[in-house]
Amino acid sequence: MIGVFDSGVGGLTVIKPLIEYFYSDIIYLGDTARVPYGSKSKETIIKYSIENTRFLLNKGVDFIIVACNTASSLAIETLRSVFDVPIFGVVESTAKVASEFDSIAVIGTKATIESNAYKKTIKMFNKNAQIEQRACPLFVPLIEEGLINDEITKIVAKRYLDGINSQSLVLGCTHYPLIKNIIQDILPNINIIDSGTSLIDTIDKNMLKGNNKIEFYVTDSPENFSKIGKLFLGKDFNGVNLVDLEDL
Numbered sequence: 001m002i003g004v005f006d007s008g009v010g011g012l013t014v015i016k017p018l019i020e021y022f023y024s025d026i027i028y029l030g031d032t033a034r035v036p037y038g039s040k041s042k043e044t045i046i047k048y049s050i051e052n053t054r055f056l057l058n059k060g061v062d063f064i065i066v067a068c069n070t071a072s073s074l075a076i077e078t079l080r081s082v083f084d085v086p087i088f089g090v091v092e093s094t095a096k097v098a099s100e101f102d103s104i105a106v107i108g109t110k111a112t113i114e115s116n117a118y119k120k121t122i123k124m125f126n127k128n129a130q131i132e133q134r135a136c137p138l139f140v141p142l143i144e145e146g147l148i149n150d151e152i153t154k155i156v157a158k159r160y161l162d163g164i165n166s167q168s169l170v171l172g173c174t175h176y177p178l179i180k181n182i183i184q185d186i187l188p189n190i191n192i193i194d195s196g197t198s199l200i201d202t203i204d205k206n207m208l209k210g211n212n213k214i215e216f217y218v219t220d221s222p223e224n225f226s227k228i229g230k231l232f233l234g235k236d237f238n239g240v241n242l243v244d245l246e247d248l
């Protein structure tokens, strides 16, 4: 059983291929009461990440996928030092894929960009890479609101992406694949690297196999989560459970 967490619907972009190709058994936690993480301090992101991991381990998962770039950038080392199970994050694997290009743009939350986690990790693999980074703080709230094919999201995306001129673009937030079409329309010639897909390529496939048994938990608004989640997973899913992490 795999434990996966994100601040909201973004992590669904990571579990989609797990469900489709590996029939993984998953317990998913979306911390929708506290989204967005990307505007919070390192201390707060670490605290939330520890609580999320503890919740998933109490549910009996064997290992953790941090399906959130913000938590991967700021909390993964602490999580690995606190918990004695394998913990996979999205930054290392995505940076490795990105480092095959010589010019790379990275977009993410404010916390992810300010941590320079991508910049440092890409440089480890390709020290000559030209890297430009941009925080796109409005994307996550727009996506959580379900404004996925909306004019307002297109206008915001044009403003954020204006002038990017790299060979590749890292979607350094697991929410962003939900608006990948909008991004690709604005930058038609760029190679888009999606952090969820890159992560799966680095995990032993035997650890991913299962019977597609999936449980969803959120810390607020299960209805909203199912509504947006359905759009993305392309199918209904039953019973999103509301959970209070303070009860642990």
Ligand code: DGL
Binding pocket: 006, 007, 008, 010, 011, 035, 036, 037, 038, 039, 067, 068, 069, 070, 071, 109, 112, 140, 172, 173, 174, 175
């Ligand atoms: N999907 C997350 C990420 O990859 C979290 C975004 C947020 O909560 O701000 O960074």
